[in-house]
Amino acid sequence: xxxxxxxxxxxxxxxxxxxxxxxxxxxxxxxxxxxxxDPGLGLRLIYFSYDxxxxxxxxxxxxxxxxxxxxxxxxxxxxxxxxxxxSMYLCASSFAGSFSGNTIxxxxxxxxxxx
Amino acid sequence: GQNIDQPTEMTATEGxxxxxxxxxxxxxxxxxxxxxxxxxxxxxxxxxxxxDGLEEKGRFSSFLSRSKGYSYLxxxxxxxxxxxxxxCAVRDLSxxxxxxxxxxxxxxxxx
Numbered sequence: 001x002x003x004x005x006x007x008x009x010x011x012x013x014x015x016x017x018x019x020x021x022x023x024x025x026x027x028x029x030x031x032x033x034x035x036x037x038d039p040g041l042g043l044r045l046i047y048f049s050y051d052x053x054x055x056x057x058x059x060x061x062x063x064x065x066x067x068x069x070x071x072x073x074x075x076x077x078x079x080x081x082x083x084x085x086x087s088m089y090l091c092a093s094s095f096a097g098s099f100s101g102n103t104i105x106x107x108x109x110x111x112x113x114x115x
Numbered sequence: 116g117q118n119i120d121q122p123t124e125m126t127a128t129e130g131x132x133x134x135x136x137x138x139x140x141x142x143x144x145x146x147x148x149x150x151x152x153x154x155x156x157x158x159x160x161x162x163x164x165x166x167d168g169l170e171e172k173g174r175f176s177s178f179l180s181r182s183k184g185y186s187y188l189x190x191x192x193x194x195x196x197x198x199x200x201x202x203c204a205v206r207d208l209s210x211x212x213x214x215x216x217x218x219x220x221x222x223x224x225x226x
Contacts, residue, residue, distance in 0.1 A: 004157075035216075040123075042202065042218035043158075058213075090157060103148055104214060106157035 003027070004107035006091050012113045019078040021110050023091030030096040032074035033058075033104065034066060036087040043090065049074055050096060081114045088112075119217035121203050126223045127193055135188045135201050135220045143208030149177050149188045150202040152219065158202055162188070190222070198224045 007022035025032065031050050035043040035058075045058030047066040055066050063085060067075045074093075078085055088111050094104040118140045127133040139147070146165040150158035164170055164179035164186060176189040190197055203217040 033213075040218055043204075043216040045213060045215075048213065103160045103163060105160070108157045109155075 004091055004093055004105050006089075006107040006110050008110050009108065010111045010113075012115060013078075013081050015082060015114055017078075017081050017114075019081050019112065019114075021076040021078075021089055021091070021112070023074045023076070023093075023107055024072050025074075025091075025093040025105070026072065027093065027095075027105070028071065029093035029105075030071075031094045031104070032068065033092040033094075034064075034074065034076045035090045035092065036060070037090055037109075038087050046076065046089075078112075081112075083114050086112060086114045119203055119205055119215060121201075121217040121220045123218070124221045124223070126225060129193055129195060129224055129226050131193050133190045133193060133222060135190070135203075135222070137186045137188070137203035137217060139184050139186070139203070139205045139217075141184075141205055141207055141215075144181055144184075144205065145208040146206040147177075147179055147186050148204040148206070148214060149175075149186075150204060152200045152202060154199070161201075193224045195224050195226065198222060 004025045033048045034046045037043050044060050046064050049055045049068040065077045088109050090109050091107040092104040121137045149161040152158040162177040169178045174191045179186045200219040200221045202219045204214040
């Protein structure tokens with residue numbers, strides 16, 4: 001079974017703090033993603049990476065950065081957390097390409113509250 | 116990007132059938148996915164359609180019409196455990212490793 005593991009399930013941080021969310025996958029997937037999920041807005045893509053040290057902005061990258069130093073690990077960084085970044089963060093991974101049925105697999109999510 | 120629309124909520128009775136519709140607009144359609152997400156949990160993959168027609172997997176079926184930009188997920192013989200959010204997601208040919216998601220449909224199954 002594919003396993004995508006997010007390091008923290010629940011976090012509470014103060015405004016202005018630097019926050020790291022870590023994600024590890026064990027399927028040798030090329031692609032990794034960070035989404036945030038908010039009620040009524042669905043999943044929105046923050047950043048994705050298609051290879052080590054490669055990254056591309058998603059739909060809402062402002063206030064976030066990412067790091068991918070190893071293939072299996074993809075980190076999301078909030079340089080200076082704000083209350084608007086209170087959300088559920090989902091990491092995901094997939095193989096490269098659009099072959100039939102290639103889907104993405106999600107981690108269990110990290111609930112971040114910024115106070 | 117894509118505009119993906121699906122109803123916000125649906126309620127049905129145990130044992131019944133529910134159909135969740137999804138409409139989308141995309142510049143380069145390359146596949147449509149349905150995911151199930153229970154409250155507080157990660158989305159899990161249910162089905163994939165890239166060609167027109169119906170794909171059946173047990174109690175769940177998914178239909179696609181590319182010309183109409185339309186899909187539906189059909190849940191038959193509803194069980195209480197089917198109460199969840201159902202997410203429609205579309206993959207775009209110009210960026211085939213990115214999925215864009217609808218806001219999700221919350222299905223509540225009543226006894």
